Amino acid sequence: MTSFFGDIPQIRYEGPETDNEFAFRHYNPDEMVAGRRMEDHLRLAVAYWHSFAWEGGDPFGGRTFDRPWFGDGMELARLKADVAFEMFRLLGQPYFCFHDADVRPEGQSFAENLRNLEEITDYFAAKMETTGTQLLWGTANLFSHRRFMSGAATNPDPEVFAWSAATIKACMDATHKLGGANYVLWGGREGYETLLNTDLGREADQAAAMLSKVIDYKHKIGFKGTILIEPKPQEPTKHQYDFDVATVYGFLKRYGLENEVKVNIEQGHAILAGHSFEHELALAASLGILGSIDINRNDYQSGWDTDQFPNNVPEVALAYYEILKSGGFTTGGTNFDAKLRRQSLDPEDLILAHVGGMDVCARGLKAAAALLEDGRLEKMRAERYAGWETDAGKKIKGASLAELSDMVLSSDLRPEPKSGRQERLENLVNAVIEKA
Incomplete structure (x- = not known):
């Protein structure tokens, strides 16, 4: 155990009438909903990057959080993991998700990055064995470092393509070793700033070549999880190639990959694309590519991806209605790709944000199941x-x-x-x- 969360108790279900803010009012993992345990329906996951790697900055101001694990070196990376798994224990979280750059320090070379990732992977494995927390999905950060300023798979420099491929391999190996249920590809900078210097056909072919290599490697190593693409329309690029579900499906069909890949749909990204969350879910289900979801909301007065915890039960209910109607999750789940507001500084805020989000998801799931059982719709x-x-x-x-x-x-x-x-x-x- 760590001291970061102080004397915060184990979060348990106490029912809708409780006044204890450190308790679940609606999330009861063992409650049967539409024939399955609530925990097995929702498959909730914590996003490592927002909860433990994000420093509280925004485009106009720097770090506001003061976390004891911020900094370089493997000792601090292990401390971060200690705190993360302590939070998973307190919440009873069944899953988590991570990028490589969230969990290991940046080295001076690719070889050092790989050693750091392999070391923290072994550290995770021991903690997962102790806590029972599993990996919903792993992914590679191919957007933060300056080398990715013009993309990863779609970069005009073949050496960046090669570096990106090696990074994906390392992250797939880590995900496979940890028994991950999925592997996600999110092209944070796979897009363009201006058509004046962009060859759209070439970049599409490069993206397809990378995806084909990922699929081939999945089968080579015997990874049984699902390969997922996460659509996003914009931010930070002017136009991203994985704009929405329809665009991703068109890309997959163009290159004959539609039977190998599904989508991880984020609520905030759906809204940025001009859709509702349930639209993207329903479309993906109708196309046979619905895989997993990121559950977060945007501020409807802001035009960018604010990554806030869900708090709107009717919205969440309509999302889970489409998921339940399609048969529910298989390898996928519900990832809280959400972060605290930069003014929410306390460890208690991090716990309570997840408690509230888990309760909203529980209420939304139960409402969706009730709609299906009612049958009138x-x-x-x-x-x-x-x-x-x-x-x-x-x-x-x-x-x-x-x-x-x-x-x-x-x-x-x-x-x-x-x-x-x-x-x-x-x-x-x-x-x-x-x-x-």
Whole structure:
């Protein structure tokens, strides 16, 4: 145990009536929801980078947090891990996620980076054995260092491509060794600032070449997890190539990789792309590429990715509705890719942010399950498209353009519009959520 969290107690479920802020009001890991334990549905994970590596800076100001593990060297990296796993224990968190740069100090060479990562991987393995916390996914940081200013896989310099590939291999090896359920590729700077110096076709081919190498290596080492791409539309680049789910799927189809890769969808990224979270989830499910999620929100008065903990139960309920409707998570889960506000300095803030987020996810999951069990939403959806299931509807679908023209002329069709009943559906959703 460490002293960072002081005398904060183990966080336990006490129910909705409790006044204890260091207790769960809704997250009960053993509660059965739609046939599964709540913990097994949600598969909650802590983001190592935001919780332990982020220093509280923003574009206009530097570090505000004062953490005893900030600095270089493996001793401080081990201290950071000690604190992280202490927090996982306090919260009962089943999973965590990390980038290589979050967990090991930056060395003077790639070889030193690799040694540092391998050493901390072994340290993690021992702690995971003791705590039971598992790895939801690992990934490589290919965006923070200045060498990645023009991208990683899409960089115009082949030496940066090679360095990036070696880094991905190292992170895949670490993820595999730790029994990770997934491996994520997030192209933080895979995009362009101006078309004046960009070859779009070449950069797409480079991105596909890197992804193909990742898939080949996955099979070579026998990694059974899922390869995930995380879409994001912008920030920091003017335009990123993994803009949204539809763009990622088009890329995968173009290069014949759609059966090898799924998506890790972030709520904040969906909003930046001009979509709702549930839209991106529903689209991914319909395309067969829904893998995992990052659960965080943006400030709707800001135009950038603020990475705040979820606090809106109806929003979360609609997200989990799409996930449950598609069959629920397999290798994926719910990663809190969220960070404290830079004024929230205390260790207690870090614990309570996760407690609140876990309770919101629990309430959202239960509401989503109630909506599915209620059945009226899906019944009304089916009724809206019922005409396509009739003999006439099937005949229309199979007819040619000329045949349809003849059909309309000969029968003097006069279709009348039917209500979409949107407000009625919204009232239904709200009524079910209130009771859940």
